[in-house]
Amino acid sequence: MKDLSWDDLNLFFHVAEAGGLSGAARRTGVSAPTLGRRMLALEQQTGRSLFVRSQTGYDLTPTGAALLDRVRAMQAAARPALDLLSETSERPLLRLTAGTATAMFLADRIAMLCGPDDPYRLTLVTTEAVLDIAHREVDLGIRNRPPEGGNLASRPLGMLRFAPYRAMSVPRPELLDWVALDPAHARHPAALWVHDQGHRIGTMATSVGTVHQLVRAGAGIGVMPCMTGDTDPALARAGPIIEALTETQHLVMHDDDRHRPPLRRLIDRILRLYDENADLLAGLRPLRGAGPRAASDQLPSDPGAGSA
Amino acid sequence: MKDLSWDDLNLFFHVAEAGGLSGAARRTGVSAPTLGRRMLALEQQTGRSLFVRSQTGYDLTPTGAALLDRVRAMQAAARPALDLLSETSERPLLRLTAGTATAMFLADRIAMLCGPDDPYRLTLVTTEAVLDIAHREVDLGIRNRPPEGGNLASRPLGMLRFAPYRAMSVPRPELLDWVALDPAHARHPAALWVHDQGHRIGTMATSVGTVHQLVRAGAGIGVMPCMTGDTDPALARAGPIIEALTETQHLVMHDDDRHRPPLRRLIDRILRLYDENADLLAGLRPLRGAGPRAASDQLPSDPGAGSA
DNA sequence: AGTGAACTTTCCAAGTATGAAAGACCTCAG
DNA sequence: CTGAGGTCTTTCATACTTGGAAAGTTCACT
Incomplete structure (x- = not known):
C-alpha cells in the first residue's frame, strides 16, 4: 500500500475543499472527468470510501474528513518546498x-x-x-x-510591559469595572492576570481586539501592552505598570x-x-508624552523621513 | 509556478536520499529513465539546478539540499495520511x-x-x-x-522522582566524583542539575544511556529517574531523592x-x-526492596495485582 | 408542476508518459 | 593495461492517462 500517489492526495485536497469536481477542476486546471477517475482510483486503492457522491457535489465521509485533516498538514508542509522553488521569479x-x-x-x-x-x-x-x-x-x-x-x-x-488602561474620558474612573478576556479563550498571562487578581469583572470578550474596543468605549479597565495603550489617544493608564507580567x-x-x-x-x-x-515597548513613554505626532508614527508627518 | 507535481517532489526525495537514479528506482518501483526525465523536468520547471549529475550518481546542489530538507518535512506530513489509508489491511x-x-x-x-x-x-x-x-x-x-x-x-x-545513584560495589563511595551529561547535549533539568550544584564532575558523556553505563561501571555518581536506578541491581542510591527535579x-x-x-x-x-x-516511578520502592525478584518487574511480584 | 442550472458521468480520439533494451561512460581491481 | 561492474542516458514501441463533448441526473427556483 505504499504506491499511493502524492498527487492524488493533493487532488483529493482540492476536491474536498471545493466540495465537488467542477470547483476543483477550476482551481487545479485538471479536468473534471480526470478528477472523478482519480478519486475513484484513490478509493479503490485504499479500499475505503472517502466521498458521498451526489449531484450537488462531493461530500466527505468520516474517513474522508480524517484524511482531509492529514492532507491539510501535508499541504502546509508543501508550501515551504514550493516557495523555495518559486523564489526565482517572484520575491519570496x-x-x-x-x-x-x-x-x-x-x-x-x-x-x-x-x-x-x-x-x-x-x-x-x-x-x-x-x-x-x-x-x-x-x-x-x-x-x-x-x-x-x-x-x-x-x-x-x-522588554514588553503591561499596564491597566481605561477610556480617557469617563466621568467617574474609580467606579469602573474590569474588562477581561473570556478565560476559555485566554492563553496569555496578561489575560489570566485579571481573573487571578479577583477584580470585579464587568464585561468579557473572546478576542483581544474586542477587549481593546470595549476599553475605549468606556466599558471598564483592561490590561494591555503599553505599546498599545500608550499610543491610543483615547486611552489613559488606570494604574501603574504590572511588573508581574513583564516579559x-x-x-x-x-x-x-x-x-x-x-x-x-x-x-x-x-x-x-x-x-x-x-522605550515605548517597555512602558517608558506613557500617555502620549511625545505630543500630537505619536498617534501617527509612520505617516509622512515629516516629509524628509523615508528616502530609502 | 503552482503546477509542480507533488509526485515529483516525492520522487526527488527518493533520488536525493538514494544518491542516484538506480537506487531510487529500486526503492520506488519507478524505472530509472523515468526518474531521470522527471528530475530533469523538475529542474526545468523551476529553473533551478538541483543535482550535479555524474556517472557515479546524483549529488545535490545547495538548492537541492535546501529542497530536500523541506521535502523531508513533507514526507513526515505524508505518513499520517498514508497510515490512515492503509489501516484497512494491516494493524495501524x-x-x-x-x-x-x-x-x-x-x-x-x-x-x-x-x-x-x-x-x-x-x-x-x-x-x-x-x-x-x-x-x-x-x-x-x-x-x-x-x-x-x-x-x-x-x-x-x-509523579516521577530522581535520585543520585552509584555502582553497588565500589570500595570507597565517599570518594566518587559525579558523572554528568555534557552540558551542550543536556536538555532535561535533571541533566543540568548536576552542573548547577557545583559537584565535582569526573566524567561526562553525551547520551543518557552512556551515563547510566558509566555509573554502573563505577565511574561516579549520576542522577537518574528512580525507576531506572531502583530496578538496576548493580546500582545503589547515593543520596536522598532530589525533590527539586520531581516532575x-x-x-x-x-x-x-x-x-x-x-x-x-x-x-x-x-x-x-x-x-x-x-510507587516505583515516585521513588517509593527504593533499592530493590522487594528482594531478588525485583530485577524482573514483569513477573507477578504480588499475585493479586493483575487479573486482566 | 415546469424550467433552468449545475453537477457528475460516459465515450472516444489524441497526446503523453512509461519501461525494456541498448549504448556510453566512469571507477575500481587484477 | 585490461576487464568487470556499476552508473546514467538514449531509443522506441507500448500502454496509459487525459480532456472535450455530450448524455444523464438531480436540485432549486419560479
Whole structure:
C-alpha cells in the first residue's frame, strides 16, 4: 500500500475543499472527468470510501474528513518546498506571525519592515495560536519566550510591559469595572492576570481586539501592552505598570534559514524596529508624552523621513 | 509556478536520499529513465539546478539540499495520511515517543502495552528531542509537562522522582566524583542539575544511556529517574531523592485522534501501566526492596495485582 | 408542476508518459 | 593495461492517462 500517489492526495485536497469536481477542476486546471477517475482510483486503492457522491457535489465521509485533516498538514508542509522553488521569479513571501497586539504594533510601522524595494514580500499572520516555525508554517515568529525544541534560533527583542488602561474620558474612573478576556479563550498571562487578581469583572470578550474596543468605549479597565495603550489617544493608564507580567520578547526563526538574504534583511529590520521603540515597548513613554505626532508614527508627518 | 507535481517532489526525495537514479528506482518501483526525465523536468520547471549529475550518481546542489530538507518535512506530513489509508489491511502502526529512560521503562514492560492480539502495532521512538504530535510525527508522547498549543490533549501519568545513584560495589563511595551529561547535549533539568550544584564532575558523556553505563561501571555518581536506578541491581542510591527535579509526567496525544479505538486502547494500557508502577516511578520502592525478584518487574511480584 | 442550472458521468480520439533494451561512460581491481 | 561492474542516458514501441463533448441526473427556483 505504499504506491499511493502524492498527487492524488493533493487532488483529493482540492476536491474536498471545493466540495465537488467542477470547483476543483477550476482551481487545479485538471479536468473534471480526470478528477472523478482519480478519486475513484484513490478509493479503490485504499479500499475505503472517502466521498458521498451526489449531484450537488462531493461530500466527505468520516474517513474522508480524517484524511482531509492529514492532507491539510501535508499541504502546509508543501508550501515551504514550493516557495523555495518559486523564489526565482517572484520575491519570496515571508510569513511573520505575532499575537494581536504585536501584530498591530507591526502593522502601524509596516513601512519600516517591508517596502517595494525589499527583496521579499511580507505576510503578517495574526494569531494567538503558536504556529510551527520548525516545520515552516511561518518563517518568523515573535514570542514571549525563547524556543525550546527543534532546530530553532532566536534573538531577544527587548522588554514588553503591561499596564491597566481605561477610556480617557469617563466621568467617574474609580467606579469602573474590569474588562477581561473570556478565560476559555485566554492563553496569555496578561489575560489570566485579571481573573487571578479577583477584580470585579464587568464585561468579557473572546478576542483581544474586542477587549481593546470595549476599553475605549468606556466599558471598564483592561490590561494591555503599553505599546498599545500608550499610543491610543483615547486611552489613559488606570494604574501603574504590572511588573508581574513583564516579559522579554524573542524573535524566533528556523536555524537553517536565518542566513538567507531576504530573511536576514527582514530580521535586521525587525531588530531595528524594536530597538528604536524600546522605550515605548517597555512602558517608558506613557500617555502620549511625545505630543500630537505619536498617534501617527509612520505617516509622512515629516516629509524628509523615508528616502530609502 | 503552482503546477509542480507533488509526485515529483516525492520522487526527488527518493533520488536525493538514494544518491542516484538506480537506487531510487529500486526503492520506488519507478524505472530509472523515468526518474531521470522527471528530475530533469523538475529542474526545468523551476529553473533551478538541483543535482550535479555524474556517472557515479546524483549529488545535490545547495538548492537541492535546501529542497530536500523541506521535502523531508513533507514526507513526515505524508505518513499520517498514508497510515490512515492503509489501516484497512494491516494493524495501524502507532508511534509512541519518550525520552531514553522512559523508553527503557516501557520497553521492559512492552508485554503490557502491545501484544499480538492488540489491534495495533507499536513503534517506540526514543529521543530526547520534542517531536511534533500536533503534526502527527508521532501519535503519542510522554512529556514532563502538559502541552501548550495546538489541538493537543493530555492525561497526567503521575509523579516521577530522581535520585543520585552509584555502582553497588565500589570500595570507597565517599570518594566518587559525579558523572554528568555534557552540558551542550543536556536538555532535561535533571541533566543540568548536576552542573548547577557545583559537584565535582569526573566524567561526562553525551547520551543518557552512556551515563547510566558509566555509573554502573563505577565511574561516579549520576542522577537518574528512580525507576531506572531502583530496578538496576548493580546500582545503589547515593543520596536522598532530589525533590527539586520531581516532575509530573503527561501522556500527550492529538485531540482529534484520541477516540480512535486502537489509540484509545493503547492509551488505556499506558495509563494502567503507570498506575500500577506509581510507587516505583515516585521513588517509593527504593533499592530493590522487594528482594531478588525485583530485577524482573514483569513477573507477578504480588499475585493479586493483575487479573486482566 | 415546469424550467433552468449545475453537477457528475460516459465515450472516444489524441497526446503523453512509461519501461525494456541498448549504448556510453566512469571507477575500481587484477 | 585490461576487464568487470556499476552508473546514467538514449531509443522506441507500448500502454496509459487525459480532456472535450455530450448524455444523464438531480436540485432549486419560479
